[in-house]
Amino acid sequence: MQNNTQLVKNVFNKNADLYQEKYMDVAMYATSIDLFCKCLPTDGSVLELACGPGNITRYMLDKCPGLKILGTDIAENMIALAKQNCPEAAFELLDCREIDKLNRKFNGMMIGFVFPYLSREECIQVIADSAKLLEPNGVIYLSTMEDNYVTSGWRTSSKGDKVYMYNHEEGYLTKALKDNGFEITDMQRKVYDGWDGKPVTDLILIGVLN
Template sequence: MPQQAEHLFNRRAQDYQAKYMDVSHYGDTLALFCDALPPNASVLDVACGPGNLSRFLLDRRNDLRMSGTDLAPNMIALAQANNPEASFSLADMRRIAETNSRYEALVCGFGLPYLSKAEAATFISDMAKILRPGGSVYLSTMTADIDASLLQQSSDGQDAILTHYHAEATLREVLKHAGFDIVLSQKQPFPDKPDTTDLIIIAQKRQSVGA
């Protein structure tokens, strides 16, 4: 699956940038997340794509120390070009626990649809390991009433990838178990696709285990 995703997003990087660089549809929740961050916060953008979320955050808060990762080299190149003041590197989101750095915040825009239910649970647990106590996370994904997956094809039919829909209740429970408190959990229709529902979750890592 990682190799399939790398190939797809490497090949489609320019198309993805053209379609998704504007994140104003999620502006309200991104602003809420961004404005609550402490001064000079270190923020990691996981599965950063062309750096669309990084660009929004840095435009709103130029004091943020932004870095990002993606598994597709062409996405990293675009993210760096779009955010020259930030730092981006190749990495698989399934292996974020291997980083030696710690962060005040983490964002992951639509990376979860490319993780299975079990992989998403591990990812959330790994987030807790690299976030400082009190750190914040911003997650967006596609949701359904039950956990599901489907083979999603590109508009030209040339590419396909297994896409996972994650249930809100499941993600909330996994976050709670990993030591997070939910700040916001919001559903909204995906632009131009009324049959697809997005889920945005903002959560904060507890200051201490068991708090």
């Protein structure tokens, strides 16, 4: 959905400072990020998709200062904030659907909450592309909002910004991981109240490439 891609980019550029204020603390996901980091060499390389203001990047670097992280995002303002928050890391503008253009390998792939903005087919393709970019025994981390795919739809934020958001199902995500040579080593769910008071489930999957 190309039009939605531009909408998402505009929304994140517009609200980058607000996003940083709200989401820099990733303590809710610390346990799973710690597991991801433990699977990496101390000086390992990580490709992070949709890095935002560098919230997960900052946590990983504080936990494992030797990591070499390349953070990517489609929003220029997010990249600018990430560079300020994580000067030790490298950042560049890149759509996660175009990572097949990268000409290097990584020990880890960090994919934190970009899937809510990608269709089922796009998510499956990102997983396949990630497998090709990982070194042997490379590790993948992905998180997304979990619900029946048919509940996906247009959402309007408290600021009046409208984007199409996808809910995803564990079944086809785990299948895509296994089909591309990953062994799933950890699965977690976080349940909390959404902005409308309804419960939201975050699904977190970690896999190692065989």
